[in-house]
Amino acid sequence: MLRIDVVTLFPQMISDALRHSIVFRALERNLVAINVIDLRDYTHDRHRTADDTPYGGGGGMVMKIEPIAEALEWLGCPLNNDTSAGCGIISRPRVILTDPRGRPFRQSLAREWAQEQHIVILCGHYEGVDERVSKFLVTDSVSIGDYVLTGGELPALVIVDALTRLQAGALGGDSAAEKDSFAEQLLEYPQYTKPATFNGWAVPEMLLCGHHALITKWRRWHQLKLTSKHRPDLIREDLLSAADIKLLNEPEPVPPATK
Ligand code: ADE
Numbered sequence: 001m002l003r004i005d006v007v008t009l010f011p012q013m014i015s016d017a018l019r020h021s022i023v024f025r026a027l028e029r030n031l032v033a034i035n036v037i038d039l040r041d042y043t044h045d046r047h048r049t050a051d052d053t054p055y056g057g058g059g060g061m062v063m064k065i066e067p068i069a070e071a072l073e074w075l076g077c078p079l080n081n082d083t084s085a086g087c088g089i090i091s092r093p094r095v096i097l098t099d100p101r102g103r104p105f106r107q108s109l110a111r112e113w114a115q116e117q118h119i120v121i122l123c124g125h126y127e128g129v130d131e132r133v134s135k136f137l138v139t140d141s142v143s144i145g146d147y148v149l150t151g152g153e154l155p156a157l158v159i160v161d162a163l164t165r166l167q168a169g170a171l172g173g174d175s176a177a178e179k180d181s182f183a184e185q186l187l188e189y190p191q192y193t194k195p196a197t198f199n200g201w202a203v204p205e206m207l208l209c210g211h212h213a214l215i216t217k218w219r220r221w222h223q224l225k226l227t228s229k230h231r232p233d234l235i236r237e238d239l240l241s242a243a244d245i246k247l248l249n250e251p252e253p254v255p256p257a258t259k
Contacts, residue, residue, distance in 0.1 A: 002116065002167055003033045005093070006156050007071050008123040009050055009063075011038045013153040014160075022171065023164045031167045034160060037075070042067040051126050060127030068122065068133050075120055077137070093118035095138045096159065097129065098152030102141030105159060109142070113159075114166035121159055123152030185234050187227045189219035209255035218253045220244070225252075 006014050014036045018024060026032045040048040043066075051061040069079055077092055094116055103109075113119060122129075122138065134141055144155040164170055192203040206218045224244060228235050237245060 001030060001033055002114065002163065003035070003093075003118045004160055004163065005035045005037055005075050005118075005120045006123065006160065007037045007039055007068070007075075007120060008153055008156065009039050009125055010123075010151065010153050011036045014156065017157050018160070023161055026164045026167060026170045029169070031170050032164050034164075037071055039067050039071055042070040042074070054127070062127055063125055063129040063133070065130040065132050065137075068129070069137060072120065072122075072137055076118070077120065079137075091117070093120045094140060095120045095122060097122045097134060097138040097141045098124050098144070098155035098159075099129070099134070099141040100143050100146075100148050102143040105142045105144050105155075105162075107162070110159070110162040110166060114163045119163070121152075121156045123156050125151040185227075185236075185239070186223045187231060187234070189222040189226070206253065206255045211256060214253060214255065217247070221247055221250070221253055224248045 008014055018027065018034055018036075023032075023034075027034060039050050043049055049064070050067050051063050054060065054062045072095060073079060075093065077095055094113065096113075096119060098121065122133070142155070142159070144158050149155065190204075192207060196203050196208065204218075206215060209215070224235075224240075224247060228248065240248070
């Protein structure tokens with residue numbers, strides 16, 4: 001079972017968000033174990049200080065290394081690089097720092113990390129984290145996108161969600177995750193449900209025609225068109241099949257004419 005420890009200054013933000021939907025069900029069914037660790041529990045002063053002013057001046061506060069190092073040690077990441085102990089080889093968890101400067105978090109990374117046994121996610125905050133944390137304590141720094149958030153809690157939740165839904169059984173059937181967008185590098189096709197008409201806006205006729213082969217082609221056409229419009233970076237013609245390249249250059253498939 002995958003174990004994820006989230007180290008944060010705002011534990012409530014994480015634990016509240018875990019009480020819903022697929023992640024909650026996965027927790028209930030022991031498909032994943034998620035521990036929320038309050039970084040301030042690893043401070044030793046009256047004010048539970050986890051940050052301080054930056055060396056060299058400038059505004060803002062920087063997260064201190066000591067509480068982080070102590071929390072990580074407690075979670076099984078010793079400070080020294082000694083990988084052996086009396087009981088044999090220690091397997092160290094992957095320690096991920098959420099950081100707008102990190103490498104982009106993508107589905108391929110989620111798939112890789114979903115195979116791990118133990119992951120620690122350290123939520124960055126304030127103006128930054130003492131650089132020695134990235135340099136000596138962390139195995140991966142990751143950004144969830146090119147924007148700056150107030151803290152690492154939302155990125156941590158994004159990572160938790162992406163890894164949890166990839167655990168066997170989390171979605172009900174194992175094939176569901178494979179059908180998701182990015183599993184094959186194309187965006188999802190548009191979906192509709194009842195009613196067939198709302199406010200004069202009708203569901204595409206194709207989806208009501210009952211012609212399954214044509215519906216599959218229509219969906220594929222929309223996947224290809226949407227991806228080339230919104231995410232041209234994901235379209236690699238050398239990775240598309242000849243049939244997809246042909247379809248991409250065709251007009252939208254239409255349902256058979258009704259008599
Ligand atoms: N912390 C603040 N912004 C972030 C981002 N975009 N990704 C990861 N961590 C962050």
